[in-house]
Amino acid sequence: MPKPLSASFYARPTIEVARDLLGTVLIHRAPEGLAAGRIVETEAYLHDDPACHASRGPTPRNQAMFGPPGRSYIYLIYGMYHCFNVVTSPRGVGEAVLIRALEPLAGLPLMAARRKTDKPKALCSGPGKLVIALGLAKLPNGSDLRSGPVTILPPGSFPMAAGASPLGNIKVTTRIGITQAAQLPLRFYLEGNPFISRK
DNA sequence: AAACGGATGGGCT
DNA sequence: GCCCATCCGTTTG
Numbered sequence: 136m137p138k139p140l141s142a143s144f145y146a147r148p149t150i151e152v153a154r155d156l157l158g159t160v161l162i163h164r165a166p167e168g169l170a171a172g173r174i175v176e177t178e179a180y181l182h183d184d185p186a187c188h189a190s191r192g193p194t195p196r197n198q199a200m201f202g203p204p205g206r207s208y209i210y211l212i213y214g215m216y217h218c219f220n221v222v223t224s225p226r227g228v229g230e231a232v233l234i235r236a237l238e239p240l241a242g243l244p245l246m247a248a249r250r251k252t253d254k255p256k257a258l259c260s261g262p263g264k265l266v267i268a269l270g271l272a273k274l275p276n277g278s279d280l281r282s283g284p285v286t287i288l289p290p291g292s293f294p295m296a297a298g299a300s301p302l303g304n305i306k307v308t309t310r311i312g313i314t315q316a317a318q319l320p321l322r323f324y325l326e327g328n329p330f331i332s333r334k
Numbered sequence: 335a336a337a338c339g340g341a342t343g344g345g346c347t
Numbered sequence: 348g349c350c351c352a353t354c355c356g357t358t359t360g
Contacts, residue, residue, distance in 0.1 A: 212353060214343035215341065261354070264353090313352055
């Protein structure tokens with residue numbers, strides 16, 4: 136069984152963490168079964184960045200972002216979906232990385248049942264989709280991603296699914312779906328990967 | 335292929 | 348009361 140990413144992995148500048156998370160494996164060992172996918176798309180949210188929930192100081196919703204790195208930050212968006220983030224940087228700064236897309240690796244039938252589709256490219260190709268596919272919506276905010284049922288494993292440490300695509304170069308673009316600070320180059324994805332949310 | 339609008343509810347000015 | 352770090356079905360070109 137591979138070891139989850141260390142606490143020191145997350146306690147680094149958020150842009151570095153966002154880039155280095157590409158190729159790692161997000162896994163949820165739920166009572167219903169295991170589901171896992173390779174992270175292929177991320178976005179960085181910085182403390183002085185108007186698009187970041189933490190940029191205007193702590194509130195009840197965003198308090199996990201000010202806690203220790205390597206914990207979850209999950210929030211409700213548009214009344215019906217959730218977004219899953221990993222808290223980064225030294226404790227108290229208020230930064231995180233949004234996980235935007237996964238390449239499904241394990242538990243595809245379970246993902247298909249949760250998502251109500253069995254098309255592999257539709258399972259995890261968006262932040263709301265992957266939360267549904269992995270069953271992350273009810274994970275408590277601030278969950279430790281080194282010890283809980285939801286963890287992130289280093290690249291290549293998980294048995295490669297048949298036909299899984301190779302890792303490409305990292306491409307950088309502006310972030311998706313935001314209005315504030317929309318010009319900042321803080322979205323990262325594996326170039327050519329068919330499982331990203333959009334080109 | 336792209337554009338559009340509806341669903342749906344908590345957070346914050 | 349307005350604003351969303353979204354998704355999906357429908358319409359339009």
